[in-house]
Amino acid sequence: MSIPFSVLDLAPVASGSTSADALRNTLELARRTEKLGFHRYWLAEHHTMPGIASSATAVLIGQVAAATERIRVGSGGVMLPNHAPMVVAEQFGTLQALHPGRIDLGLGRAPGTDQATARALRRSPDALSVDDFPEQVMELRGYFEEQSTVTPAAGNGVPIWLLGSSGYSARLAGLLGLPFAFAHHFSSQHTLPALRLYRESFRPTEAMPEPYSMIGVAVTAADTDERARELARPQALAFLRLRQGRPGKTPTPEEAAAYPYSAIEQQIIADRLGDQVIGSPETVRAGLDALVERTGVQEVMVVTSTFDPADRLRSYDILAGLYDLGA
Numbered sequence: 001m002s003i004p005f006s007v008l009d010l011a012p013v014a015s016g017s018t019s020a021d022a023l024r025n026t027l028e029l030a031r032r033t034e035k036l037g038f039h040r041y042w043l044a045e046h047h048t049m050p051g052i053a054s055s056a057t058a059v060l061i062g063q064v065a066a067a068t069e070r071i072r073v074g075s076g077g078v079m080l081p082n083h084a085p086m087v088v089a090e091q092f093g094t095l096q097a098l099h100p101g102r103i104d105l106g107l108g109r110a111p112g113t114d115q116a117t118a119r120a121l122r123r124s125p126d127a128l129s130v131d132d133f134p135e136q137v138m139e140l141r142g143y144f145e146e147q148s149t150v151t152p153a154a155g156n157g158v159p160i161w162l163l164g165s166s167g168y169s170a171r172l173a174g175l176l177g178l179p180f181a182f183a184h185h186f187s188s189q190h191t192l193p194a195l196r197l198y199r200e201s202f203r204p205t206e207a208m209p210e211p212y213s214m215i216g217v218a219v220t221a222a223d224t225d226e227r228a229r230e231l232a233r234p235q236a237l238a239f240l241r242l243r244q245g246r247p248g249k250t251p252t253p254e255e256a257a258a259y260p261y262s263a264i265e266q267q268i269i270a271d272r273l274g275d276q277v278i279g280s281p282e283t284v285r286a287g288l289d290a291l292v293e294r295t296g297v298q299e300v301m302v303v304t305s306t307f308d309p310a311d312r313l314r315s316y317d318i319l320a321g322l323y324d325l326g327a
Contacts, residue, residue, distance in 0.1 A: 006040035007033050008076045008216050008303040011053035014250045022053040025309040030064045033316055034071040037325030042076030047117045051238055051249045058091040065099040074104025077163040080136050082121045089143035093153030106161040109133045109169050170194040174201025177208045185218040188275040214299035218276040221318040225279040235305040236272045250307050285322045
């Protein structure tokens with residue numbers, strides 16, 4: 001199998017560390033994965049979450065692009081209901097002007113946060129609806145056209161992707177002739193129907209004559225299956241706490257192992273880990289190969305979150321070696 005592999009980073013903040021530590025780890029991972037041969041490096045927008053430091057997504061994209069030389073850098077994604085489209089155009093037009101040909105703009109339809117935070121971001125309760133998402137996308141695209149008066153967006157267009165975890169954005173991406181990225185890592189039950197809907201809805205354009213799809217996959221690779229499962233459990237516990245309304249930093253492996261899980265919590269953890277690719281190099285290769293064959297995607301974007309940044313680096317090292325990304 002020879003397809004591009006890319007990176008999705010949430011700048012995870014581990015227990016006992018700070019946001020500054022997480023952002024430095026992001027820059028280190030970006031430089032490492034560029035050398036390893038990964039194709040893109042995207043940052044995700046989340047707000048008011050103690051365990052995620054990528055909230056100022058456009059700012060962080062600029063820092064990652066400045067710290068690297070070739071890898072494409074972008075958003076996975078900007079949650080468009082949170083922002084005025086013109087502001088997004090100005091930000092990404094600036095990034096494209098500074099780093100021509102290396103910037104991607106992935107757009108999400110959901111606010112990705114609670115209503116109070118979304119209201120604080122936009123300063124208007126009227127902007128919280130996702131129903132006007134198609135109009136927002138078209139407005140945003142217009143600002144990048146040559147005749148636009150929005151500087152520096154005008155003439156500095158970036159590839160626009162639609163992101164989704166259901167069929168809505170899949171269909172819209174197809175109708176608009178845009179590339180589509182599906183969040184398999186937290187909505188695996190909808191992956192195949194959404195990809196099928198995207199391909200069936202696709203309308204070719206001069207810029208995009210054929211559909212192009214990518215899936216986000218949570219991967220934890222280590223020397224053994226047992227070690228990989230141990231490294232993956234802290235993130236699963238962090239997800240459980242988020243589901244329970246108690247978001248926090250990534251716990252330690254010892255904390256994850258000692259946590260007194262109820263039967264329901266054990267099932268939530270099992271379901272969460274069951275949607276991921278976790279294991280030794282051989283296990284990870286088999287899992288990813290099967291997933292790509294089943295989905296027919298053209299690209300895989302990997303998200304890896306471990307307590308120790310060194311384990312995250314090691315996981316990407318293993319993955320690059322499995323697919324000879326640097327060859």
